[in-house]
Amino acid sequence: MxxxxxxxxxxxxxxxxxxxxxxxxxxxxxxxxxxxxxxxDVVRAADRVVLPGQGAMPDCMRELRSSGLQEPVLQAAxxxxxxxxxxxMQMLLDHSEEGDTPGLGLIPGVVRKFQLEGRSQPDGSxxxxxxxxxxxxxxxxxxxxxxxxxDGSFFYFVHSFYAQPEAAAHCAGETDFGGRFAAAIARDxxxxxxxxxxxxxxxxxxxxxxxxxxxx
Numbered sequence: 001m002x003x004x005x006x007x008x009x010x011x012x013x014x015x016x017x018x019x020x021x022x023x024x025x026x027x028x029x030x031x032x033x034x035x036x037x038x039x040x041d042v043v044r045a046a047d048r049v050v051l052p053g054q055g056a057m058p059d060c061m062r063e064l065r066s067s068g069l070q071e072p073v074l075q076a077a078x079x080x081x082x083x084x085x086x087x088x089m090q091m092l093l094d095h096s097e098e099g100d101t102p103g104l105g106l107i108p109g110v111v112r113k114f115q116l117e118g119r120s121q122p123d124g125s126x127x128x129x130x131x132x133x134x135x136x137x138x139x140x141x142x143x144x145x146x147x148x149x150x151d152g153s154f155f156y157f158v159h160s161f162y163a164q165p166e167a168a169a170h171c172a173g174e175t176d177f178g179g180r181f182a183a184a185i186a187r188d189x190x191x192x193x194x195x196x197x198x199x200x201x202x203x204x205x206x207x208x209x210x211x212x213x214x215x216x
Contacts, residue, residue: 003031003032003033004031004032004033004047004048005032005033005034005035005042005045005046005047005048006023006027006032006033006034006035006046006047006048006049006050006212007035007037007042007043007046007048007049007050007076008020008023008034008035008036008037008050008052009037009038009043009049009050009051009052009069009073010036010037010038011038011060011063011064011067011069012038012063012067013052013053013054013055013059013060013063013064013087014051014052014053014054014085014088015052015054015085015086015196015198016036016052018196018198018199019050019052019085019198020034020036021198022197022198022204022205022208023050023198023208025205025208026205026206026208026209026211026212027208027209027212030209030212030213032048032212038067038069040068040069040071040072041072043069043072043073043076044072044075044076046076046080047080047081048080048081048082048083048211048212049073049076049077049080049081049082049083050082050083050084050085050088050211051073051082051083051084051085051088051091051092051192052085052086052088053084053085053086053087053088053089053090053091054086054087054158055087056087056098056099057087057090057091057096057098057099057101057103057111057161058098058099058101060087060088060091061091061101061102061103064091070104073104074104074106077092077104077106077189077190079189080189081189081190081191081211081214081216082189082190082191082192083145083191083192083193083208083211084190084191084192084193085192085193085196085197085198086158086159086193086194086195086196088192089163089184089185089192089193089194090103090111090161090163090194091103091104092104092106092107092185092190092192093105093106093107093108093109093110093111093163093164093165093185094108094109094110095110095111096110096111096161097110097111097112097113097161098111098113098160098161106187106190107165107170107185107187107190108165108166108167108170109163109164109165109166109167109170109185110163110164111161111162111163111164112161112162112164113160113161114127114129114130114131114160114161114162114177114178116129116177116178119178121178127177127178129160130158130159130160131157131158131159131160131177132157132158133156133157134154134155134156134157135154135155135157135175135176135177135183135195136152136153136154136175136176137152137153137154137155137173137174137175137183137184137195138151138152138173138174138175139151139172139173140168140171140172140173140174140184141169141171141172143172143186143191144210144213144214144215144216145172145186145191145207145210145211145214146172146173146207146210147210148206148210149203149206149207149210150203153203154200154203155183155193155195155196155197155200155203155204156195156196156199156200156204157175157177157183157194157195157196158196159194162177162181162182162194163181163182163185163194164181164182165182165185170182170185170186170187171184171185172184172185172186172191173193175194175195181194182194183195188216189216191211191214193207
């Protein structure tokens with residue numbers, strides 16, 4: 001029997017090494033094979049897909065298109081479990097204020113820039129953008145990918161823009177940074193996080209492990 005595969009999409013803009021290492025750690029002893037790939041056919045053939053992303057949204061969208069991987073990712077989003085990470089989550093929405101960039105349109109909503117200039121945090125210090133570091137995530141709704149992860153767990157963030165899904169039903173988790181925003185979004189066979197599970201220690205690994213067992 002052929003091993004089931006998870007494709008980590010390499011379109012030149014992801015935190016590939018740490019994402020793939022984390023997914024491999026989560027997949028240990030499960031029979032899943034994790035492949036980092038820039039080959040559209042490998043993405044099409046994979047049983048599950050992870051879409052990482054870091055840097056600027058306009059660059060990520062341009063590279064995804066020019067690599068020939070946009071269509072296989074859209075196909076995956078229609079038919080198999082897909083996990084988006086950081087900018088890989090923002091790309092799933094309709095549009096980003098970053099560079100006035102259209103997204104993939106898989107989840108209705110927009111990506112906004114933090115507007116926190118001159119505002120102070122509860123401890124009196126000024127908000128700094130990007131948000132960089134650990135923050136608490138409140139689970140907005142139950143989801144199989146949250147299984148066994150305590151509500152209010154801390155995850156690692158690095159970002160200047162945040163997702164604003166149109167429907168509350170698509171917000172799977174929220175974080176507060178000058179106001180509440182979507183830290184995780186979900187629809188059908190798609191789950192995605194603004195934070196970096198691969199930099200979030202045991203709870204991040206638990207999300208990837210749950211993703212491998214999830215049967216949407």
